[in-house]
Amino acid sequence: MFNKTSSVEFLKYGEVFSDTFENTHEENHILTIQNDTTTSLYLASDDVYVRSIEGICMLIVSNTLNSDDFREFVIHRTVKINKGVYFNFITLGCQAKVEVAFNENTFIQNYFFKNSYTYSRIKPTFRILELIAYYYNIRSSNYRFLGEKDQHWEITYVDSGTLYTTIEGQEFELHSNELIVYAPEQFHSQSTKHEVCSYLTFIVSMEIDEKDKEKLINRVFKTSRETRYAVEKFVQADEAKTNYDYNTLILSLERLINELLKTGQSDKKIASTPMQQRFENEMINEILLYINQNIYTSLTVEEICDHFAISRSTLQSLFRNNLQIAPKEYISNLKLEKSKLLIKESKYTISEISSILGFSSIHYFSRRFKQKFGLNPSDYANKVMK
Secondary structure (H helix, E strand, O other), rough: OOOEEHHHHHHHHHHEOOOOOOOOOEEEEEEEOOOEEEEEEEOOOOOOEEEEEEEOOOEEEEOOHHHHHHHHEEEEOOEOOOOOOOOEEEEOOOOOOEEEEEEOOOOOOEEEEEEEOOOOOOOOOOEEEEEEEEEEEEEEOOEEEEEEOOOOEEEEEEEOOEEEEEEEEEEEEEOEEEEEOOOOOOOOEOOOOOOOOOEEEEEEEEEEEEHHHHEEEEEEEEOOHHHHHHHHHHHHHHHHHHHHHHHHHHHHHHHHHHHHHHHHOOOOOOOOOOHHHHHHHHHHHHHHHHHHOOOOOOOHHHHHHHHHOOHHHHHHHHHHHHHOOOOHHHHHHHHHHHHHHHHHHHHOOOOHHHHHHOOOOOHHHHHHHHHOOOOOHHHHHHHHHH
């Protein structure tokens, strides 16, 4: 999620007010922002007030000129930037305009830093332009296809049996729930040996950069839950075949390709059987319920393992494969979220909240709270009480 200047994280750099500037400001300037890259930051000798008047503008702030310390906030409401804080603006669209106000005797200096700072725009790294064709193939034993190459991308997903394929002289063996991707102009052949093999073939026209292309080709993918889900959605949409389901066909294949690209840069758990997945879903749901019911205690990973009679490694795998987070971190995050609710209720002191949630000490609680939310519990309490 994007952070807004109205979020609590911004309190380290300034604060927000109503949508009107105070009358004490003698200098008002309208700035047109057209860049998503900056090589410098401003530093003012006094507080500066900013509001967005056109488009969507990102405020870059930092306490140093080290780009690792730069933070991004979408300008929301009227913003005061504290003196001593470096700042600049970046547009999230083609263009934005901001009004900047400060006192007449305020001195603003422009500081250049090493390299440039660029906002990473959210754009697709690939795009399927057209679904050319798709087939479900059932090949008998000892089938042999001598080979071909064309200008399109081709995905082969093995449903059952074993398929042997050669890509420009390199041999691959695909089993059930495995797939391979052929790039345009890659010569490939296919064959079976002693058993029947069934597989899906998707042929698409796709735009993709060279870096991502290398992640897809010349390897066998063991399908994850996500890739199998994408194939299942494709099959369901194909059965309906309305105009909107044609969109789903494309979107399902794009999801499939995206999961393959993610697999190309990190390990993914091999898809389990439906019964195994059902067991894991039920187990993780019971564990999450147990954690929620015992969150106001000093709950440990060992207690969870003992309660559900599972090993620590099994618990770690369940959380990593289903929630992409370690169980200890999940518990800590949940406690911190609960602490925000308790602070808002104003029934307990910070020390009491730390004790209620089972933290070992108020100092540890305060440190973890600040790491998670960017300010300590007392500052957060003062913020929400205003």
